[in-house]
Amino acid sequence: MADTHLDRDVLSALQEVMEDEYSTLLDTFLADSEERLSQLHEAGDAKALGATAHSFKGSCGNMGAIRLEQLCKELEQMCSELEQRSEQKSLEGIQKLISEIDSEFAIIRPLYEEERQRSLADSATVRRF
Amino acid sequence: MTNVQPLEPLTILIAEDSAADRMLLSSIVRRQGHEVLTAANGAEAVEAFRFQRPQLVLMDAMMPVMDGFEAARQIKALAGETLVPIIFLTSLTESEALARCLEAGGDDFLAKPYNQVILAAKIKAMDRLRRLQATVLEQRDQIARHHDYLLNEQRVAKAVFDKVAHSGCLNAPNIRYLQSPYALFNGDLLLAAFTPAGDMHVLLGDFTGHGLPAAVGAMPLAEVFYGMTAKGYGLSETLREMNAKLKRILPVDMFCCATLLCLSFQRRSVEVWNGGMPDGYLHSIASGERTPLTARHLPLGVLSPQTFDDRTEVFPMAVGDRVFLLSDGVIDTCDANEQLFGVERLQRVFAANRRPDQLFEEIEQALRDFRGEARDDVSMVEVSLLEAAQLSPPALVYSDSGQSCPLDWSVSFEFRAATLKRFNPLPYLLQLLLEVHGLRAQSGALYSVLAELYSNALEHGVLGLDSSLKRDASGFTRYYQQRNARLDELQDGYVRVHLQVAPKGEGGCLTIRVEDSGKGFDVDRVMARPLDGARLSGRGVSLIRQLSRNANWSDDGRSARVEFFWEALA
Numbered sequence: 001m002a003d004t005h006l007d008r009d010v011l012s013a014l015q016e017v018m019e020d021e022y023s024t025l026l027d028t029f030l031a032d033s034e035e036r037l038s039q040l041h042e043a044g045d046a047k048a049l050g051a052t053a054h055s056f057k058g059s060c061g062n063m064g065a066i067r068l069e070q071l072c073k074e075l076e077q078m079c080s081e082l083e084q085r086s087e088q089k090s091l092e093g094i095q096k097l098i099s100e101i102d103s104e105f106a107i108i109r110p111l112y113e114e115e116r117q118r119s120l121a122d123s124a125t126v127r128r129f
Numbered sequence: 130m131t132n133v134q135p136l137e138p139l140t141i142l143i144a145e146d147s148a149a150d151r152m153l154l155s156s157i158v159r160r161q162g163h164e165v166l167t168a169a170n171g172a173e174a175v176e177a178f179r180f181q182r183p184q185l186v187l188m189d190a191m192m193p194v195m196d197g198f199e200a201a202r203q204i205k206a207l208a209g210e211t212l213v214p215i216i217f218l219t220s221l222t223e224s225e226a227l228a229r230c231l232e233a234g235g236d237d238f239l240a241k242p243y244n245q246v247i248l249a250a251k252i253k254a255m256d257r258l259r260r261l262q263a264t265v266l267e268q269r270d271q272i273a274r275h276h277d278y279l280l281n282e283q284r285v286a287k288a289v290f291d292k293v294a295h296s297g298c299l300n301a302p303n304i305r306y307l308q309s310p311y312a313l314f315n316g317d318l319l320l321a322a323f324t325p326a327g328d329m330h331v332l333l334g335d336f337t338g339h340g341l342p343a344a345v346g347a348m349p350l351a352e353v354f355y356g357m358t359a360k361g362y363g364l365s366e367t368l369r370e371m372n373a374k375l376k377r378i379l380p381v382d383m384f385c386c387a388t389l390l391c392l393s394f395q396r397r398s399v400e401v402w403n404g405g406m407p408d409g410y411l412h413s414i415a416s417g418e419r420t421p422l423t424a425r426h427l428p429l430g431v432l433s434p435q436t437f438d439d440r441t442e443v444f445p446m447a448v449g450d451r452v453f454l455l456s457d458g459v460i461d462t463c464d465a466n467e468q469l470f471g472v473e474r475l476q477r478v479f480a481a482n483r484r485p486d487q488l489f490e491e492i493e494q495a496l497r498d499f500r501g502e503a504r505d506d507v508s509m510v511e512v513s514l515l516e517a518a519q520l521s522p523p524a525l526v527y528s529d530s531g532q533s534c535p536l537d538w539s540v541s542f543e544f545r546a547a548t549l550k551r552f553n554p555l556p557y558l559l560q561l562l563l564e565v566h567g568l569r570a571q572s573g574a575l576y577s578v579l580a581e582l583y584s585n586a587l588e589h590g591v592l593g594l595d596s597s598l599k600r601d602a603s604g605f606t607r608y609y610q611q612r613n614a615r616l617d618e619l620q621d622g623y624v625r626v627h628l629q630v631a632p633k634g635e636g637g638c639l640t641i642r643v644e645d646s647g648k649g650f651d652v653d654r655v656m657a658r659p660l661d662g663a664r665l666s667g668r669g670v671s672l673i674r675q676l677s678r679n680a681n682w683s684d685d686g687r688s689a690r691v692e693f694f695w696e697a698l699a
Binding site: 010014017018021024025028029031032051054055057058059061062063 | 146147148149150152153156157160191219220241242243245
């Protein structure tokens with residue numbers, strides 16, 4: 001099941017809040033996330049990386065991407081440790097975490113698109129009656 | 130999810146760099162019925178605030194271009210006194226970072242992920258706070274406006290009152306006084322005026338209460354004081370009138386403590402009535418002694434006219450002696466521990482005083498040392514006795530043309546015991562005489578002589594008092610005690626006054642004859658005395674001989690006769 005990746009309760013609450021704009025919100029989140037991902041890859045230092053991870057974590061939390069949120073949180077923590085101690089070995093851990101984030105996004109992306117299709121079909125159904 | 134409509138929709142600025150979060154938050158806030166403005170970074174947020182003045186801000190802490198902390202600082206600065214609540218949106222968890230939000234001017238936090246119920250509650254709470262602040266500001270401004278209004282009213286009232294109060298002679302060279310500019314609104318009142326005879330009346334009063342209520346009684350009191358003093362009424366009549374008037378117009382809990390003085394430069398004495406004021410002091414320069422002038426009466430406006438006591442005390446003064454009066458603001462000044470300054474500290478200042486002219490400053494300094502700040506209800510006045518010639522009472526102003534001036538007439542009065550007890554006929558007689566234009570230029574001398582003749586006839590004649598009693602200060606006091614006692618017991622006796630006005634050439638002549646029912650005196654012996662003004666006793670006769678023409682006594686001193694002449698009027 002997809003439950004380790006997405007919090008379905010959060011999604012249904014979001015749909016309730018956003019109503020017709022739910023699908024747009026999902027689109028926006030996916031586009032936003034892609035931007036965050038490229039920022040993660042381009043970050044020049046631990047501080048910038050940590051800040052991006054922090055913001056990304058917040059959005060993921062709001063959107064119910066629970067595993068991605070967790071990974072961002074670990075990355076943020078690692079960056080802050082690195083900032084304080086600048087240990088060479090944790091660079092490897094960071095690389096590993098970023099690729100984990102990449103693959104997690106690859107997993108949830110189709111899930112959100114599926115959710116988007118479902119919501120559009122739902123509202124079409126609602127409209128028909 | 131129901132659509133919760135708040136009482137009044139707010140315009141809320143959402144500053145958040147994540148597009149999805151911004152969108153989500155906007156939807157939540159809109160669904161709660163508010164208008165939404167959005168900004169993607171701190172700089173945009175500050176601009177949006179500057180031009181659209183939202184009432185509340187939801188602010189992400191971490192944003193590109195300008196972070197939320199700096200944006201919050203700038204928005205708070207732009208908002209000025211108005212409370213624009215800023216709620217920080219944060220997934221920050223470290224307490225240090227949260228503290229930074231507050232330091233930057235944040236009013237609250239909202240943690241991600243957003244919880245709609247908590248967000249709605251926080252917006253509501255912040256809106257309450259915002260309204261409260263707005264109300265406080267509005268009321269503050271309202272109070273400030275009222276205060277300005279009140280101050281302006283006081284300025285106008287003071288300007289009107291100053292015209293009345295300063296029609297007197299507070300600027301005479303023998304008066305020094307100290308009053309805060311708005312003492313009137315602390316109920317303090319200081320009046321001074323010359324009588325037609327050149328005596329000086331001084332009143333220091335202190336109405337109960339503060340503000341306008343304390344000031345309203347001052348106007349009628351000043352009117353009575355100036356009106357009656359100018360007409361030649363003595364302290365007793367003036368006091369009776371003031372008391373009756375205040376009793377009539379003031380509410381029961383309002384009255385006026387007052388000390389009233391009559392300084393006579395010719396007789397070198399001071400007559401005192403103190404109703405409820407702190408002790409005044411008569412300072413004898415020769416002996417250095419300070420005689421307290423103690424309150425012997427209830428304040429003005431308390432007793433009915435029937436029970437009011439107008440009895441005064443008379444003290445001799447030498448040239449240079451001073452009378453010092455003060456309001457209770459001086460001795461009731463409290464220090465930080467509610468200790469009163471008190472009479473003893475005042476007397477220590479007196480004792481330490483070397484230069485009499487520095488006394489006020491020394492008292493003020495002592496009050497400052499005692500309390501640390503000056504009160505605004507401290508009033509002090511000091512009146513010194515000068516040679517009569519050193520003062521020039523202002524000429525009286527008359528409004529009539531003189532065409533109807535009476536020039537050939539006579540009139541006689543007989544004042545009997547019951548009248549002598551309380552009625553003072555002098556103002557009435559003087560008014561009558563001043564209808565004669567030729568006499569107006571010498572009204573001072575005329576009044577002095579008339580007053581002297583009348584009091585000689587009453588005191589030495591009808592009451593049989595021995596003027597030699599007045600040789601020294603204690604005898605002086607005894608003399609006036611006897612005078613009051615004998616007047617109270619008076620059953621019969623009379624004083625007759627005959628006035629005769631006759632034209633003489635281009636001018637005219639006034640003859641005054643005053644007779645009494647007393648035992649008379651040895652005219653030849655009294656006339657043999659030199660015209661000496663320095664002694665306390667027997668000043669009356671020499672005064673009369675100096676100020677009038679052809680003064681003579683007949684019928685063993687029971688009948689006195691003087692003349693006044695005037696030339697053609699210009």
